[in-house]
Amino acid sequence: xxxxxxxxxxxxxxxxxxxxxxxxxxxxxxxxxxxxxxxxxxxxxxxxxxxxxxxxxxxxxxxxxxxxxxxxxxxxxxxxxxxxxxxxxxxxxxxxxxxxxxxxxxxxxxxxxxxxxxxxxxxxxxxxxxxxxxxxxxxxxxxxxxxxxxxxxxxxxxxxxxxxxxxxxxxxxxxxxxxxxxxxxxxxxxxxxxxxxxxxxxxxxxxxxxxxxxxxxxxxxxxxxxxxxxxxxxxxxxxxxxxxxxxxxxxxxxxxxxxxxxxxxxxxxxxxxxxxxxxxxxxxxxxxxxxxxxxxxxxxxxxxxxxxxxxxxxxxxxxxxxxxxxxxxxxxxxxxxxxxxxxxxxxxxxxxxxxxx
Amino acid sequence: xxxxxxxxxxxxxxxxxxxxxxxxxxxxxxxxxxxxxxxxxxxxxxxxxxxxxxxxxxxxxxxxxxxxxxxxxxxxxxxxxxxxxxxxxxxxxxxxxxxxxxxxxxxxxxxxxxxxxxxxxxxxxxxxxxxxxxxxxxxxxxxxxxxxxxxxxxxxxxxxxxxxxxxxxxxxxxxxxxxxxxxxxxxxxxxxxxxxxxxxxxxxxxxxxxxxxxxxxxxxxxxxxxxxxxxxxxxxxxxxxxxxxxxxxxxxxxxxxxxxxxxxxxxxxxxxxxxxxxxxxxxxxxxxxxxxxxxxxxxxxxxxxxxxxxxxxxxxxxxxxxxxxxxxxxxxxxxxxxxxxxxxxxxxxxxxxxxxx
Numbered sequence: 001x002x003x004x005x006x007x008x009x010x011x012x013x014x015x016x017x018x019x020x021x022x023x024x025x026x027x028x029x030x031x032x033x034x035x036x037x038x039x040x041x042x043x044x045x046x047x048x049x050x051x052x053x054x055x056x057x058x059x060x061x062x063x064x065x066x067x068x069x070x071x072x073x074x075x076x077x078x079x080x081x082x083x084x085x086x087x088x089x090x091x092x093x094x095x096x097x098x099x100x101x102x103x104x105x106x107x108x109x110x111x112x113x114x115x116x117x118x119x120x121x122x123x124x125x126x127x128x129x130x131x132x133x134x135x136x137x138x139x140x141x142x143x144x145x146x147x148x149x150x151x152x153x154x155x156x157x158x159x160x161x162x163x164x165x166x167x168x169x170x171x172x173x174x175x176x177x178x179x180x181x182x183x184x185x186x187x188x189x190x191x192x193x194x195x196x197x198x199x200x201x202x203x204x205x206x207x208x209x210x211x212x213x214x215x216x217x218x219x220x221x222x223x224x225x226x227x228x229x230x231x232x233x234x235x236x237x238x239x240x241x242x243x244x245x246x247x248x249x250x251x252x253x254x255x256x257x258x259x260x261x262x263x264x265x266x267x268x269x270x271x272x273x274x275x276x277x278x279x280x281x282x283x284x285x286x287x288x289x290x291x292x293x294x295x296x297x298x299x300x301x302x303x304x305x306x307x308x309x310x311x312x313x314x315x316x317x318x319x320x321x322x323x324x325x326x327x328x329x330x331x332x333x334x335x336x337x338x339x340x341x342x343x344x345x346x347x348x349x350x351x352x353x354x355x356x357x
Numbered sequence: 358x359x360x361x362x363x364x365x366x367x368x369x370x371x372x373x374x375x376x377x378x379x380x381x382x383x384x385x386x387x388x389x390x391x392x393x394x395x396x397x398x399x400x401x402x403x404x405x406x407x408x409x410x411x412x413x414x415x416x417x418x419x420x421x422x423x424x425x426x427x428x429x430x431x432x433x434x435x436x437x438x439x440x441x442x443x444x445x446x447x448x449x450x451x452x453x454x455x456x457x458x459x460x461x462x463x464x465x466x467x468x469x470x471x472x473x474x475x476x477x478x479x480x481x482x483x484x485x486x487x488x489x490x491x492x493x494x495x496x497x498x499x500x501x502x503x504x505x506x507x508x509x510x511x512x513x514x515x516x517x518x519x520x521x522x523x524x525x526x527x528x529x530x531x532x533x534x535x536x537x538x539x540x541x542x543x544x545x546x547x548x549x550x551x552x553x554x555x556x557x558x559x560x561x562x563x564x565x566x567x568x569x570x571x572x573x574x575x576x577x578x579x580x581x582x583x584x585x586x587x588x589x590x591x592x593x594x595x596x597x598x599x600x601x602x603x604x605x606x607x608x609x610x611x612x613x614x615x616x617x618x619x620x621x622x623x624x625x626x627x628x629x630x631x632x633x634x635x636x637x638x639x640x641x642x643x644x645x646x647x648x649x650x651x652x653x654x655x656x657x658x659x660x661x662x663x664x665x666x667x668x669x670x671x672x673x674x675x676x677x678x679x680x681x682x683x684x685x686x687x688x689x690x691x692x693x694x695x696x697x698x699x700x701x702x703x704x705x706x707x708x709x710x711x712x713x714x
Contacts, residue, residue: 039458
């Protein structure tokens, strides 16, 4: 059954008259076309009782020839904001499922004002997107494999005295050369690694630093996202102890990636281990996120999510421990939820790399 | 007066109890801190009667030390989605101005359910952001200058037989080396240039092709965005005629970038010229967009926008004409609205470059 037919069935089962997809990734999932949205409206409408269409700005009409035939093509020019054309496609649909984590207030209130009853239904399409098919799993495995090559380059390249900026730039160039459409290498040194979202900058690597290397990249529409750590010279006691604790936490969390467990369980499994040593550092984030057409997508591995995991879901599992002023250690793999045992999509060894001077 | 004080005054004048900023760029404008949002909530609250704060995930606390002192720091961990903390900061505010082009439906409906009256007020903060100060104008001028260097590289590098992918990759690497935090080179060859949003790919440059080179990049938080065209070998009659018409349209539109004219006027000025020759090609998009902390930001130069231009606003002015199957020509400069005469921020000559074989 086509993805559009699956969405139609899910919309009908949810009591919706139509489903309105507006996020880049959902549009890509349904049509094979990934928009460049900026301020412009793009949307896919799927009616529960059949029919549907794709709304794009006129200047994107040349890009959508590969979209499924069953979707009517509707475009609008610069004199419109696309909402009249979207309303036309919605027709008489009253209860319309929307992606509440993407649809902006300007559009939700305009649709409400036209009498549409908006039903938050992001889960309806994420239920489909979350369970990856074999082709999608292989796409993510390939992305991971190219990221593994980037690690080989990173550990070969980085030396005391090199700046974060230079190293990240080399990794980005390498991944783009390999064909990445987007890439977020995020390698931090020493005390900067204690702030997981710090911007890589002019900090140069010094003897004794930890290196926390988070590398994500998108190939053929699908993301991989891995994190490994190293030390410049022999690890300090702190680095050695944190690394071992984080590895134990990662093992425990990966083991929970089986059908029936919940994101809350996965997060608890790693946090229980990390929190045994508050003297070593602090837990600053959840256990991970689903990954696929988006680098971060639901379900998120955080305590408030209790929907059971299902076969084919792919999560990053990425425990970390951070000590302000000193550094941070995180280990991240992309893990397929499988009956029996989870499958890790990368083959990169879990080791604390020791960089020679 | 600080930006936060200006926003407070504007909120009070608009009858708001508080203003809630949620977009990356507005948060950067108010705090100097540019978030990495993904699925996480970041927000700045400014109360009309004084006080306000900044809500960030706990893992971003390390990034906000430079934010204005007058903003209270509030963070939340992975057990929260940030909305309770945001509600706490909003306190008793009832009428709350929001960025309706950014706030997502999940959050707008949660705030509404808590009794907050949301008032679409994106214009309130965009009125401040749109009129750039001298420092911002210089930042955009510097970005343009680096993009001009990228053009020098492009015309020196591109030859018959080179692929779009390779050329765009080289430009991206160059701009990143120069320190760009983000960059979107978008150079298309021949018939691909007829689809302004085509993805650069394996198409190689052939004798007789037009090259439509749109290069945008962000330096120190501010974007520049220019477009120039070339031909591989001598231009065809079509390319020569289209180029001259587009240049005339650009002159006419730039001349309209003075206080008191409207986006509708600017767009009409160029479209009237472009539409004199429907045999040469089609108009596929509006006349341009404001540029600053975002590469595309309001006001947009489209017929439906009739708010007068004001001194200090900066727009891309980018007429283009496109002939399916043949190619497209676009010329784009970044233009400051000034009393008397508009100021073009780039010094790149307006010429149809002829590439030697």
